[in-house]
Amino acid sequence: MQDTATTIAIGPDPQAPRLLEKAVVGAGAQVGELAAADAMIWTGTPGDFPAALPAGVRWVQLPAAGVEDFFEAGVFATHPDVLFTSAAGAFAHSVAEHALMLLLAGVRYLPEHLRASTWQQREFFPHVGSLRGKTVTIVGAGGIGRALIPMLTPLGANVIAVNRSGRPVTGDGIPAGVETVPADQLGRVWSHTDHVVVAAPATPRTRHLIGADELARLRPSSWVINVARGSLIDTDALVEALSRGAIGGAGLDVTEPEPLPDGHPLWSLPNAIITPHDSNPPQLRLAAFADHVGANVARFVAGEPLAAVIEPQRGY
Amino acid sequence: MQDTATTIAIGPDPQAPRLLEKAVVGAGAQVGELAAADAMIWTGTPGDFPAALPAGVRWVQLPAAGVEDFFEAGVFATHPDVLFTSAAGAFAHSVAEHALMLLLAGVRYLPEHLRASTWQQREFFPHVGSLRGKTVTIVGAGGIGRALIPMLTPLGANVIAVNRSGRPVTGDGIPAGVETVPADQLGRVWSHTDHVVVAAPATPRTRHLIGADELARLRPSSWVINVARGSLIDTDALVEALSRGAIGGAGLDVTEPEPLPDGHPLWSLPNAIITPHDSNPPQLRLAAFADHVGANVARFVAGEPLAAVIEPQRGY
Structure with a gap:
């Protein structure tokens, strides 16, 4: 045979x-x-x-x-x-899962919970949020962004995907109803965005894509997640927004500068979660x-x- | 008209x-x-x-x-x-989302990250896990368990649902392949379980369902999540397992006793995440x-x- x-x-x-x-x-x-x-x-x-x-x-x-x-x-x-x-x-899956983890931990107020050593139900109640019915804008619809969409939709989140062409994003597990917006019209998504995940490549065009103007248009409950490259966010503007409580918080697997130096304000802000670019470990x-x-x-x-x-x- | x-x-x-x-x-x-x-x-x-x-x-x-x-x-x-x-x-959705958050935060080593004030990529790398390809056993396939399944499967997790009858669990977004095991055969799931989510009602039969024996059969990387009632887990056995590093950690929205008293060992164990029964805030x-x-x-x-x-x- x-x-x-x-x-x-x-x-x-x-x-x-x-x-x-x-x-x-x-x-x-x-x-x-x-x-x-x-x-x-x-x-x-x-x-x-x-x-x-x-x-x-x-x-x-x-x-x-x-x-x-x-x-x-x-x-x-x-x-x-x-x-x-x-x-x-x-390799997109692990990074997307990390982004989801950072977003959920932020929205559900985990950092403050982990600092507690006493039962504070009534104090914490008002701060525990949910992704259900919230709109998450994913800037960058490459592998990571596309892997993240099917993780978010079962949570009842609405997803806006931002890519260069604005051509509807498709792929495994991506529902037909996902709104896709071309990058040059990014400005029109902020008014109905609750949370932002940055997952776009670092190019001269995407440098400081999230700066003071964009942060000012988000909400006091908004979380900004970056799993792409530190340069996509204006760190100084972010620190300023976090310090004032202008946004809910930031979950950053990448930073600018990177590695984040000891003593940088992001290490001590209570509404910042820093992971040292370890979303896709060997x-x-x-x-x-x-x-x-x-x-x-x-x-x-x-x-x-x-x-x-x-x-x-x-x-x- | x-x-x-x-x-x-x-x-x-x-x-x-x-x-x-x-x-x-x-x-x-x-x-x-x-x-x-x-x-x-x-x-x-x-x-x-x-x-x-x-x-x-x-x-x-x-x-x-x-x-x-x-x-x-x-x-x-x-x-x-x-x-x-x-x-x-x-009301199951918010609790299920909370369980997912606790599990992801545990598996991806978030508690240690949040305690860090310096960039420790190499130290953290080996501890960052993923749910992809892992088996999550959900004990209790009521509203919360059934809401959690479609949140886990897009992450590439295999789900074992445990219910009283062993009748296959069905519902919105629940894939056909989910294995359902009757509660009286719970013993046979441990050898292929990576993580456990407790979401069963509190009854005399479910008291201390997770005790020393069950914890001993889990893995050093296993996380145990409880969003049901504190009585389902033997707290002393859990504290012992967490202290020895016999399991990866525990994420508890409910405890026994509850409220968890000040000074209880669970407050200071680095691999325990406590949220004060606030997974479904008003x-x-x-x-x-x-x-x-x-x-x-x-x-x-x-x-x-x-x-x-x-x-x-x-x-x-």
């Missing part, structure tokens, strides 16, 4: 992480030698990438979300007949990559279109 | 809360006098309930989830031809009731079955 199972090689480490092997097998393929493989999962650097691949290898899964280094190393040009996929989107990354690999291997086995296909002619 | 809109009276306060009026109108009905009403939203006590209702009133929505007091006052017996609905399920309750009213009025207008129908012959 001939073995007809799809064979996936994992390289370059001959001792492939167990999680990746499990992902491949769980998706209905087998792990095998590169010489006999239909596809390859690559966990190494561009510099170590094979100069030549066996003719049977039709697909290569790369380990990074951004693959500029592989472009620069000429990997795509060297293998024009191979379909490459990146890990774009694979031990979660392999598991996330394994999930991505499993999903893509299952598609490959089924002959379906793969996720995160790299289009070398477009440059990403 | 005759007015054919469905008319809903709101009583007994002639100044009905605006939120309720909005809910009625938003659901396609109009607010009007009791004499001309098709249905009534009741916000008062059983003692104030009208001895007689106009013949046009076919449905009455009561303001409480538990309606024992209305039974005792004879309200249902006095109005045998009227369909009554309770607010059962209406200001959120009216909004939740209004949502329930809106949904039921919409069903009434459409001639569809109402939610939370009281069956007087069954006693609830």
Whole structure:
């Protein structure tokens, strides 16, 4: 009987992480030698990438979300007949979950609760909020923003997604009713925004996207969450708004400057939650990559279109 | 032209809360006098309930989830031809959201973050977890448990629901694949449980449901969340497990004793989060009731079955 199972090689480490092997097998393929493989999962650097691949290898899964280094190393040009996929989107989940955690902790008044050492129900009652019926504006609808939407909607939150084009955001678990607003019309969302999650890339255009003007248009109960890059928020304006209680608070996984220096006012403001850019810790990354690999291997086995296909002619 | 809109009276306060009026109108009905009403939203006590209702009133929505007091006052017996609905399920959302917040804050190591006043990325990295791929056992699949399930599944968590019958849990947003286990087989879930949320009623059978044995079978990374009643957990055993680091931590909105007295060890354990039974504060309750009213009025207008129908012959 001939073995007809799809064979996936994992390289370059001959001792492939167990999680990746499990992902491949769980998706209905087998792990095998590169010489006999239909596809390859690559966990190494561009510099170590094979100069030549066996003719049977039709697909290569790369380990990074951004693959500029592989472009620069000429990997795509060297293998024009191979379909490459990146890990774009694979690492967004943990960051989105972190953003949700920061937002919920803020809205439900957790920082003050954690400082308490006595039962203060009546004092705390008025400060405990909910996301139900509230509008959360997510600035940036890339992987993180899109991963966050299906986490927010079951909480009864209304989501406004802000992206460059204003083209309706779609994806797994994203309800049809999500309002999408183009970035150049960001100004018109503030009047009906309760909370803001910043999840946009750092570019010259997005620098200090949230500044004194934007903060002034939010509410005394509004939380501002940043899981993108510190430069998107004007830190001085934020400290000022937090100090005055002009907004409810800020949950920041990224800061400007970063690392946040000792003695910075954000460390001592009671309505600021600082996490030191640890929303996507190393031990979660392999598991996330394994999930991505499993999903893509299952598609490959089924002959379906793969996720995160790299289009070398477009440059990403 | 005759007015054919469905008319809903709101009583007994002639100044009905605006939120309720909005809910009625938003659901396609109009607010009007009791004499001309098709249905009534009741916000008062059983003692104030009208001895007689106009013949046009076919449905009455009561303001409480538990309606024992209305039974005792004879309200249902006095109005045998009227369909009554309770607010059962209406108040579960806020408690479920609170449970999610406590669980996420625990799993992502927020308490230690909030105590920090210096950037400790490398120190914190190993302690930041995720719910993705983790199994959360929800003990009690009533309103709170059922509201929590659709909040957990988009995070990639596997949910085990524990109820008395073991009959598969169903409801809005509950995926078909949720495993349901009868309470008398609770013992077999621990080996594959990562985190526990206690959301069952307090009865003699559920007293100290989580004790030393159960805690011993959890993991050093497990969080135990209680949003039900303090008596469901053996507090001494919990303190012992938390002190030894035998489990990751505990998030408690309810305690035994309650209120938790000053100086109790739970106040100072770094892996305990205490919120003083404030997961469903008064200001959120009216909004939740209004949502329930809106949904039921919409069903009434459409001639569809109402939610939370009281069956007087069954006693609830």
